[in-house]
Amino acid sequence: MRKSVLFIALLFAISMAASAQKFALIDTEYIMKNIPAAQSANEQMQEATKKYQSEVEVLAKEAQKMFQDYQAKSSTLTAAQKTKKEDEIVAKEKAAAELKRTYFGPEGELAKMRERLITPIQDDIYEVVKELSQQHGYDMVLDRASATGIIFANPRIDISDEILRKLGYSN
Template identity: 25%
Template sequence: MKRIWIFFLALFSIVNVYAQKFGYVDTDYVLNKMPEYKEAQQEIDKLSKGWQEEIKELSGKIESMYNELQAEEVLLTAEMKKDRLAEIKKREDELKAYQKKIFGFEGLFFLKKKELVKPVQDKVFDAIEKVCKDQRLAIMFDKAGDLVMIYTDPRHDYTDYVLDELGLGDPNDVIK
């Protein structure tokens, strides 16, 4: 975190020395205005709910195995109880592996989200690049990113320019 602040302080000092133009854009706002992003999000939500239901079902089966074991425990020999516990443990391990495969780092959920959202993000970044070139901006910040902006002068907000570049701007809005 300290390195990030040092980087931005150095960046701002360079900007001040050379008087470069800068601006910011709210990519979350832009993305939420895009129909293809909303469709991607709906698809991701649908997939996620399906996978969560599968996991919930598998978890329910494991829980019922525990309940059966508790109900029959007095009738089981030590060896039978050990075998059942081993089977339950095996199912729990399989469930954890499945959860990791779906929702873990680089899991199916992550990959599908990347597949669906990246083309939309690339479209936004291309529009931002064009706006930067058209407006002769040296630096463009993302208001939606990790950089905390305590104060922003609205004249440096280029979100509407990016929306216009994507064909999503308000035709009644005059931003120039």
């Protein structure tokens, strides 16, 4: 009997603590779409991605053509010529892989561009979210864009427009 009373009191205390929390919701995709600098940054990154991808594809196609030529002529080549051609093909493939890493790798040009263009905007958004959380007493702010587990949220707790206003973009 005593355990059940203690259990009920514990459940009551937990439910009171849970109901006292305040939550808010933001949609970073929506916010970023309404910031012109973010749109411009995304366009620049898309253009750079296309340019870099085409450069990598050119090298990869050259390596593929070299391999096809090698296969077509391999029966007429000497062992030394075969080795030389194979080395050239491998070098071209390595060059393509290196170029791909240079552009698309974790320390690549696109990562640097993202760091330079997008990160400052995201930092500004974070600072405003932090400020509003402290101002309104939010215990947790969830991002609808990245939280795939959110099936439904009351639009009343979405503070995305308030964040845009604080950043100077009225919507």
